[in-house]
Amino acid sequence: xxxxxxxxxxxxxxxxxxxxxxxxxxxxxxxxxxxxxxxxxxxxxxxxxxxxxxxxxxxxxxxxxxxxxxxxxxxxxxxxxxxxxxxxxxxxxxxxxxxxxxxxxxxxxxxxxxxxxxxxxxxxxxxxxxxxxxxxxxxxxxxxxxxxxxxxxxxxxxxxxxxxxxxxxxxxxxxxxxxxxxxxxxxxxxxxxxxxxxxxxxxxxxxxxxxxxx
Ligand SMILES: [Zn+2]
Numbered sequence: 001x002x003x004x005x006x007x008x009x010x011x012x013x014x015x016x017x018x019x020x021x022x023x024x025x026x027x028x029x030x031x032x033x034x035x036x037x038x039x040x041x042x043x044x045x046x047x048x049x050x051x052x053x054x055x056x057x058x059x060x061x062x063x064x065x066x067x068x069x070x071x072x073x074x075x076x077x078x079x080x081x082x083x084x085x086x087x088x089x090x091x092x093x094x095x096x097x098x099x100x101x102x103x104x105x106x107x108x109x110x111x112x113x114x115x116x117x118x119x120x121x122x123x124x125x126x127x128x129x130x131x132x133x134x135x136x137x138x139x140x141x142x143x144x145x146x147x148x149x150x151x152x153x154x155x156x157x158x159x160x161x162x163x164x165x166x167x168x169x170x171x172x173x174x175x176x177x178x179x180x181x182x183x184x185x186x187x188x189x190x191x192x193x194x195x196x197x198x199x200x201x202x203x204x205x206x207x208x209x210x211x212x213x214x
Contacts, residue, residue, distance in 0.1 A: 121148020
């Protein structure tokens, strides 16, 4: 279960006494967002919630709304089609697999889907003397352009080495995408609930094994 983020740095006493304080303590600490444009990649992956079995992108109308909310829709862009929706689902699945691999979870991944989406977005490399930088921009419009911007964010994160920190939770019932802000980059779970659940599970497995060998 994921709930609203509660700051672990807050020293304020929760109002409402001991009961509420206990309830607040049980709330999972949800990790902060990913840096820069990587957050939209994380958002896309998490539109499919493995834990709850829900998908925020079940229809092309929902996809259109999601693109608007995430600043990926152009003003006069054509409405997404069913084929667009299928392509977004396919790219999302591959990005989820890559995020799982970032957490040492071996999940089959077909880069063909990502290569095809990149091809369709028709990238141009543009230079900006003001910032002394260059950036890959899709020249395609609509969903092709939106996927191009998402994959350009992945490309930039791979180049600046932040990509390995975008991970899918190690809990197989969760698999929520999160950004690993830990100092050593070795966190494995999206939050405390999943980490604790996994530790309890491993403890029980060890107990069961010890029982069998006795
Ligand atoms: Zn999790």
